[in-house]
Amino acid sequence: MRANCSRSPACSANASREESPVGPEVHGNLELVFTVVSAVMMGLLMFSLGCSVEFRKLWLHIRRPWGIAVGLLCQFGLMPLIAYLLAISFSLKPAQAIAVLIMGCCPGGTISNIFTFWVDGDMDLSITMTTCSTVAALGMMPLCLYLYTLSWNLEQTLTIPYQNIGIALVCLTIPVAFGIYVNYRWPKQSKIILKIGAILGGVLLLVVAVAGMVLAKGFWNSDMTLLTISFIFPLIGHVAGFLLALLTHQSWQRCRTISLETGAQNIQMCVTMLQLSFPAKQLVQMLSFPLAYGLFQLLDGFLIVAAYKMYKWRSKNEHRKKNTGREEGCHNKKSPSPNETGAFLEMNEEGAITPGPSVLTDLHTTREPTGHVSSCT
Structure with a gap:
């Protein structure tokens, strides 16, 4: 695939000769930060999350x-469709449009796994989705890029980072497999590891955010249109993923999981593909988008977690008040055991339960001998 950007000022032939000489140095620092931090995050974090x-x-x-x-x-x-529509709607330059499209075609990142844990999502589904999307990226990335760039008259060769995808798979599956084994053999210790991993994941995310802001302080003077897209793109992905999961009748737990998995992309894979496909002069402009996208997807994730925690806290308070009122009006009513309460919450989370014979029997037993239903329900 080739990119024809001869009329664009983003092309190396038309680029200004007054470009900043610190571009390659910043590019090298960014590569080192993304490589080291991603390796540490994917190893330790996925092992701890695998314990769940x-x-x-x-x-x-x-x-x-x-x-x-x-x-x-x-x-x-x-995600590729959203990226294509955003690039067309904002009339981006060829180099910028390709960067946006590549980001939309990347698989899900491991950041979604830690956010899924914090919002009480389906961790089994989250890790499975991350693994499957990384495997599917071997064929789906080139296919999506080919389909959406047919009308762009491309001349620049886009190199798919197959080696990077393979490394991501290894760094994902091996730690998770060890985590699953630890959870099977030592379930009590795995809970401790999981709590430590959740805290470590939050610290690593903050380190990535701060390091990205420090190293990319010169990129914030780039095109505001590109920054706007990097801000709304993950938000649209979260909302679209949630709505599609809701339309397909997934449980609320799965809706939260799929929403976070959709909006969170593999930033390192996008950066690697840009490095392999474009010269250093163009990278100065193109790398600003994946870096800004990564920072904004972190911010969106923290906001989603904060909103969920607040909603959960308010729901618990309302439930506690209702239980207090019922206890005051029904002193003689037997409160449910912790096992019964836990079973009800688990069934309610997975979805609606069809009333069976046992449920109908319970309903009959709640009636008074006179035939009237007890008010303490």
Whole structure:
């Protein structure tokens, strides 16, 4: 695939000779930061998150891959389409449009896994989706790029980072496999590792955000249109993924998971592909988009987590008030055991339960001997 940007000032032939000489140095620093931080994050973080995965539930997702199918449709159906529409709507320059499209065609990143854990999402589905989208990227990335660039008259060769995809798969599957094994053999210790991993994941995300802002302080003077796209792109991805999951009748837990998986992209893979496909002079302009996208997707993730925690806290307070009122009006009513309460919450999270004979029997037992229903329900 070739990119014809002869009429664009972003081309190396038309670029200004007064370009800043610090471009290659910043480019090298960014490469080092993304490589080191990503390796540490994917190793330690995925091992700790793997401690929350149960092999039985993981196998269930593989046997009935409805959630995975919806996630892949969001990842390689919605995100490339959104990227293409944004590039056309904002009339981006050829180099900038290609950067946006490449970001939309990338698979999901590991950042979505830690955010999914914080919003009580389906960790088994989240990790499975991340793995499957990375595997599918071997074929879906070149296919999506080919389809959406047919009308762009491309001359620049776009190199798919197959080696980077393979490394990402290894760094993802091996730590998760160890985490699953630890959860199977030592379930109590795995909970401690999971809590430490959640804290470590938050610290690593903050380090990535701060390092990105420090190293990219010169990029914030770039085109405001590109920054605007990098801000709204992950938001649109989160909303579109949630709506598609909701339309396909997924549970609320899966809707949250698919939403976070859709908006969070693999930033390092996008950066690597840009490095392999374009000269250093163009990279100074093109790298500003994936870097800004990464920072904004972190910000969006923290906002989603904060909103969920606030909603959960308010729901608990309202539930506590209702229970207090019921206890005052029904002193003689037996409160449900912790096991019954936990079972009800688990069933309510997975979806609606069809009333069966046992449920109907329970309904009959709640009636008074006189035939009137008790008010303490």
